Every structure is written in C-alpha cells, then in structure tokens.
C-alpha cells in the first residue's frame with residue numbers, strides 16, 4: 001500500500017525576475033515499510049520535493065502544483081490546521097539544516113520537552129524524561145546531553161539529537177535529509193542499523209535523502225534518482241544500482257569515490273554542468289552531458305517506461321548492460 | 327605535569343625530532359608546528375565537569391601539504407580547527423605559524439592572522455548573511471584585505487572565480503542571495519571565499535559533506551588545484567574517508583581528543599595499524615549492493631570527553647584490549663620507522679599487523 005503518493009508534483013521558486021523550476025512533474029509512490037533513498041546531484045531538487053510535499057516553503061516566493069496523498073489525504077489540499085496535525089506527529093523530518101533547529105538559550109532537554117508538550121499536552125514529566133533518554137540511547141548519546149546547550153555539542157551530536165527528536169512523536173514517515181552525513185561511518189552505521197531494527201516495530205517508513213550511494217545500497221530497499229528537478233529512475237536498490245537503465249544513474253554510480261587498487265582512489269566527475277533551471281528546455285535535461293544522447297533526446301521529453309511494476313525510468317535510450325555499459 | 331604527561335610529551339618530542347631530521351633539508355617548508363595542544367571546556371550547567379575536547383595533539387604541517395583528519399564525531403576535530411586558526415585559544419600547548427606563536431600574531435594584528443589562516447565551516451547555511459548578495463559577500467572580503475584596487479577589478483576577480491568553480495552563469499550567481507542556493511552551491515561559495523585571500527593555510531571542516539559525489543569531485547579538484555598552485559597548506563576534516571584519502575598527503579585519525587594514528591594517506595588507509603582505524607575503515611560501504619559491508623564492530627557506548635577512560639582511551643571498546651591496555655597510557659610509536667605513528671604499543675602484535 002502507498003503511504004505517500006506524489007502525483008504530477010512541481011515546485012517553482014519565484015524570484016524578482018526569474019522562475020526556478022526546482023521540481024518538475026514528479027510521480028513517486030512510496031510504499032509502507034519500503035525504505036526509499038533519494039539521490040541526485042546537488043541542486044537537483046531533492047530537498048525542495050520534500051519541503052514542497054510538507055508545505056514548508058514560503059508561499060509568496062514559491063509555487064507548488066500537483067498532489068501528495070498521505071494515507072489517502074492530499075497534503076496540498078489540506079487546511080493549515082489539518083496539516084499541523086500530520087506534520088511532525090505523522091511525518092517528521094530531519095533536515096540538512098538540523099543544527100539550526102535548537103534554541104541557543106534552552107537546554108536540549110527543555111527544548112525537547114516543550115515540543116513534546118505541544119503535541120501531547122497530557123504527558124507526565126517522568127514519562128517524557130524516560131522517553132527522551134531511550135531515544136538518546138537509540139542514537140548513541142548519553143543522557144547528560146539533556147542538560148547541555150546546543151553550542152556545547154559537536155555537529156554530529158546535534159545531528160543525532162535531532163534524529164532522536166524526530167522519532168519522539170512516533171511518526172509513520174521519517175524523512176532524513178542528509179541527516180547522517182555529518183557523522184563518522186561507525187556512528188552512522190550504528191544509528192541506521194538501530195532505526196532499521198525498530199522500523200518494523202514502529203511501522204515506520206523511512207525516506208533518506210543522501211549523497212552517499214553506499215548508505216542507500218546498504219540501508220534502503222528502493223532508490224529514486226533525481227536530476228534537474230525530475231525523477232530519472234526508481235526501483236529496488238539491487239536492480240537500479242547493479243543494472244541501471246538510465247545513463248545518469250550509471251554516471252552517478254561511477255562518480256562515487258572508491259578505494260582503488262592502485263591506492264589513489266577515484267574521484268571521477270561527470271563532465272559539464274547541470275542545465276540552468278530558469279530556462280525552459282525541451283527533451284531530457286541530461287541530454288547535454290549524456291553519452292547516449294540522440295536528437296530525439298533534445299526534442300522530446302522522455303516519459304515513464306517500466307521494466308516491471310516496481311522499476312521505471314525516463315530515458316529514450318536506456319542501457320542494456322547496466323553498470324558495464326559504456 | 328604528571329609523570330605520564332611528561333613521558334608522553336618526551337615521546338612526542340622524540341617523534342618530532344626524528345621527523346624533523348628527515349625533513350631537515352626542507353626546514354623552512356614547515357608552516358605549522360603544533361605541540362601538545364589541549365583545549366578544555368567547562369560545561370555551563372556543571373561547572374565542575376571538565377570537557378577535555380583536545381588532550382595533547384601534536385603534528386607538523388608542511389607548506390602546501392594537505393593533512394586529512396578523520397575520526398569519531400565529537401572527538402575534537404572541529405575544536406582543533408577552531409584553535410588552529412585562532413578562533414579560540416588553547417588551554418595549553420603551542421601553535422607555531424611560520425615559526426611564530428599564533429598568540430603573538432593575534433595580539434599584533436587579528437586581520438593578519440585572518441589573512442594567513444582561513445576556515446571553511448561544516449554548515450554553509452550558518453556562514454552567510456541572507457540579506458547580502460553572493461557577489462557583494464565575496465567582493466567585500468577582497469576589499470577588507472585590500473586585494474584588487476578598484477571595485478571593477480574586484481568584481482571581475484569574483485566573476486572569474488565563480489566561473490572557475492562551475493557556478494554558471496557567473497553573473498547570475500553574483501546577483502543571488504545565499505538562501506537562493508542549494509547547500510552544495512553554497513559550500514562552493516564558502517570555499518571560494520576562504521581561498522580568495524590566498525591564505526598560508528586553511529582549515530576545511532567537512533567542506534564536502536553536503537555536496538553530492540559528482541560535485542564533490544569538482545570541489546575537491548578545485549581545492550587541490552588552488553592549494554597546490556598557491557602552496558596553501560590544508561587541514562581537511564572529513565568523515566568521507568575515500569575523499570580524504572584522495573586529497574590528503576597524510577591522514578591523522580583522532581579519537582577522544584588525541585591522534586591515534588598518523589601517516590601517509592595510503593599507508594593509513596590500506597594498512598591501518600590502530601584497532602580504531604581498522605574499525606573505521608571496515609565501516610566504509612560500497613555503492614554496489616552485492617558488496618555488503620562487513621563492518622568490524624566496536625562494542626560499548628561511544629566515548630565522552632567528560633569521562634576519559636584510564637590507560638588507552640580506546641581500551642573500553644577495543645576488541646584486542648588486555649589488562650595492560652586498561653592501565654598503561656599509550657603514546658605514539660613509529661614501529662616501521664617511516665613516519666607512520668600509532669598510539670597502541672601492541673599494534674604490531676595484532677595478528678594482521680605482525
């Protein structure tokens with residue numbers, strides 16, 4: 001069953017003399033309990049997509065089109081009041097900017113308690129406290145953190161605290177936008193393993209926005225690849241990462257740094273830059289940089305093609321041999 | 327100073343002397359000498375609790391050299407960065423920048439220190455004022471340090487540099503406000519700004535953690551190119567071990583405020599000696615789902631600088647720990663006599679290292 005169904009979804013940022021089409025007609029179904037990794041180049045609209053779906057964007061400077069159904073209700077059509085019941089309590093987000101969310105003048109404990117009280121006014125202090133300590137343990141932090149101020153914590157400790165906070169109200173969907181990027185790999189793996197383990201128990205669906213393909217490979221069931229505000233390919237991680245159909249997926253995989261045998265490590269970049277999202281264009285946004293591009297790619301927007309009912313891509317010239325395809 | 331402290335600083339001095347001897351021909355190639363650096367904080371709510379964020383860090387950095395710093399989150403990497411560029415004063419220890427104590431440089435002229443030592447922060451969103459256009463942010467940094475004689479020249483310098491880092495069309499980025507850029511784009515601006523002043527060394531604290539891999543490569547190449555061309559030394563703090571290995575000449579692995587292992591980047595990554603480094607490297611994943619990660623587990627709670635274990639600071643989590651580890655404080659050893667130092671006396675006895 002779909003827990004979140006994003007339909008024909010677009011977001012544009014409106015400047016004084018420009019319009020940036022940051023998310024462009026995205027269709028994405030997120031199934032309950034099937035963790036999804038969202039990857040794509042910087043500026044490809046990953047954060048904007050989730051910000052748009054949760055209506056966290058400034059309505060004066062941005063325009064959202066399309067629908068986003070959470071458990072059958074369109075988040076976009078909801079009143080603000082209805083929405084406020086869903087946000088944080090049902091769908092919670094740990095942002096890239098997580099370090100800014102804490103109040104500099106309150107201890108972490110006070111801050112967390114205040115938020116909890118907003119949604120659960122009847123809760124007892126002792127219960128809250130116990131809950132907080134458990135959640136901190138989940139993200140590998142000692143309970144002393146509750147008595148500390150944000151500036152006394154390292155970047156990674158703050159990030160872990162915000163992950164704990166996001167689980168506080170037992171949401172159905174947890175969106176992690178680069179939430180573990182600031183952590184060392186041991187801590188990152190421990191936290192993701194812990195979340196993975198409680199997912200079934202809490203019936204939690206995780207959406208992980210990340211630049212780290214290995215995190216998706218190891219911790220997400222499905223992957224969605226974005227480029228220039230559009231969805232390029234989506235499917236089960238094993239399918240997409242082993243046999244990518246979209247040339248961009250292949251190139252993105254290749255640019256992932258590895259420990260090469262010769263000891264240098266590879267840091268390969270994709271030549272060229274992303275198209276300017278302010279300028280309208282025809283065809284496929286990757287055409288300028290793509291090794292497979294044909295005339296058709298520059299003229300005609302690729303529609304969704306299906307390999308099977310869980311795996312689809314948007315490309316006129318899909319790869320046959322996957323990874324090895326040059 | 328306790329006897330242990332004396333012993334460890336003597337050992338560190340010997341290590342330094344050995345290294346110095348190796349480098350004697352390139353004597354004035356050293357830009358930074360850091361000795362027994364300590365930074366202790368007091369917690370606001372519990373003034374009696376001492377947070378030992380840096381607890382005796384020593385190393386040298388050559389001109390144009392890139393030292394990568396990896397390690398547990400909360401182990402003191404950012405603290406080290408802030409202390410190195412003089413944003414915060416050390417509790418103890420010494421930092422010589424170009425053979426001069428940075429405390430002196432700072433006392434004489436803060437602006438001079440800022441020009442010599444720059445920092446790129448972990449979080450680009452906090453770095454900029456959203457009311458000022460990118461172009462003005464960069465131009466005013468130049469103006470403040472008297473670089474470029476006219477506004478027009480400065481503008482051209484800024485446009486050129488925007489172009490160089492692939493923020494195209496450059497005129498367009500010049501006019502944008504910080505909140506109109508994505509995290510990745512903003513971080514490139516941040517790196518650019520620190521490089522504009524042609525500093526002697528920069529501390530880059532997680533400069534690429536918010537960039538996706540394809541752009542990451544671009545930024546790494548840019549940082550590498552600029553640093554090599556200007557002979558700028560770089561302290562590169564990151565959790566991305568593959569990238570750190572790529573850009574760094576040497577890598578230092580930190581844990582609980584101290585360096586556990588330091589050596590040539592390739593040596594440390596392909597032939598890690600310290601049990602902590604081994605665990606760290608085994609936790610690095612691959613983008614191919616067929617190669618599932620086989621991480622070495624480190625047991626127990628993560629460490630706290632408020633409560634540092636006796637003996638080896640890793641002994642409560644180390645899979646090899648013996649009784650001696652829990653009582654004997656460890657110092658850096660150069661077992662192979664090749665500048666690959668490890669803070670574990672027993673490192674060569676662990677079977678893979680033997």
Ligand SMILES: Nc1ncnc2c1ncn2[C@@H]1O[C@H](COP(=O)(O)OP(=O)(O)OP(=O)(O)O)[C@@H](O)[C@H]1O
Pocket residue numbers: 013014015020022040041042043044045046047048049096277505506507508509510511536537538
């Ligand atoms: N307030 C804004 N006004 C104008 N353009 C914006 C604004 N916010 C973002 N953009 C642009 O929208 C595009 C998508 O940005 P977004 O932050 O969603 O990308 P992202 O995929 O999350 O990138 P990153 O990986 O760097 O976080 C980018 O090109 C960005 O420059």
Ligand SMILES: Nc1ncnc2c1ncn2[C@@H]1O[C@H](COP(=O)(O)OP(=O)(O)OP(=O)(O)O)[C@@H](O)[C@H]1O
Pocket residue numbers: 151152153154155156157182183184367368369377378379398399400401402403404405406631
């Ligand atoms: N102003 C402060 N007051 C008290 N403790 C502090 C202060 N600044 C840092 N600390 C503590 O010092 C330790 C090291 O913090 P630091 O930010 O240097 O870690 P880090 O290695 O950069 O971590 P990360 O990888 O998560 O960014 C942490 O335990 C932190 O709580």
Ligand code: SF4
Pocket residue numbers: 600601602638639640641642644645646647648651656669670671672673
């Ligand atoms: S000294 Fe002992 S506890 Fe410390 S790293 Fe070495 S073997 Fe492990």
Ligand SMILES: [Mg+2]
Pocket residue numbers: 046047048096177508509
């Ligand atoms: Mg983002």
Ligand SMILES: [Mg+2]
Pocket residue numbers: 154155156403404405448531
């Ligand atoms: Mg840090």
